[in-house]
Amino acid sequence: MPNTKTLILIKPDGLSKSLTGNIITRFSETRLQIIAAKMVKVSQELAEQHYEMHKGKPFYDELIDYITGHLHKRHKVMAMVYFGENAIEKIRDICGNTNPEKAEPESIRGQYGRILTTGIFENVVHASDSAESAEREIKLWFEPDEIIFDIYPSEERVFTEYKKRVWKD
Ligand code: CMP
Numbered sequence: 001m002p003n004t005k006t007l008i009l010i011k012p013d014g015l016s017k018s019l020t021g022n023i024i025t026r027f028s029e030t031r032l033q034i035i036a037a038k039m040v041k042v043s044q045e046l047a048e049q050h051y052e053m054h055k056g057k058p059f060y061d062e063l064i065d066y067i068t069g070h071l072h073k074r075h076k077v078m079a080m081v082y083f084g085e086n087a088i089e090k091i092r093d094i095c096g097n098t099n100p101e102k103a104e105p106e107s108i109r110g111q112y113g114r115i116l117t118t119g120i121f122e123n124v125v126h127a128s129d130s131a132e133s134a135e136r137e138i139k140l141w142f143e144p145d146e147i148i149f150d151i152y153p154s155e156e157r158v159f160t161e162y163k164k165r166v167w168k169d
Pocket of ligand 1: 120
């Protein structure tokens with residue numbers, strides 16, 4: 001089985017239910033490696049890019065409100081990259097079906113997910129569904145230097161003028 005990488009997001013409902021520890025413990029059963037992790041305040045732009053394939057669907061606007069944290073008044077997501085043999089399938093098995101009502105009861109979504117009265121699947125975690133989505137999503141959420149080894153080709157570029165927030169002296 002080949003080594004693959006996958007993007008996992010612990011969504012705002014997962015954080016507001018204090019499930020981070022439980023979720024990471026479940027993932028550790030796989031013996032995969034965590035090769036990047038950070039907390040992210042999700043911008044409208046990042047949300048729209050991440051869910052671009054759902055644009056136009058009836059649940060799209062609420063999905064954007066969900067991942068940006070407006071729905072749960074909890075404006076953060078934990079983003080992680082897992083790496084190892086068959087990572088995409090192993091992580092998706094533990095997450096369960098996207099629809100919490102169809103997810104196996106012992107899966108993360110089966111245990112902790114629900115469907116809101118508005119119809120949106122509040123399903124605690126996002127996990128990449130293919131190698132192509134993983135590459136697109138990892139490159140959206142992480143810069144090369146935030147990942148502990150090179151998983152995709154990268155290059156150094158010199159920027160002469162750019163704005164960046166730094167710590168005050
Ligand atoms: P996620 O794995 O982040 O990918 C897209 C998200 O859209 C999904 O989890 C759910 O939160 C939501 N979603 C997908 N399909 C539906 C649907 N048919 N109805 C409501 N929400 C959905």
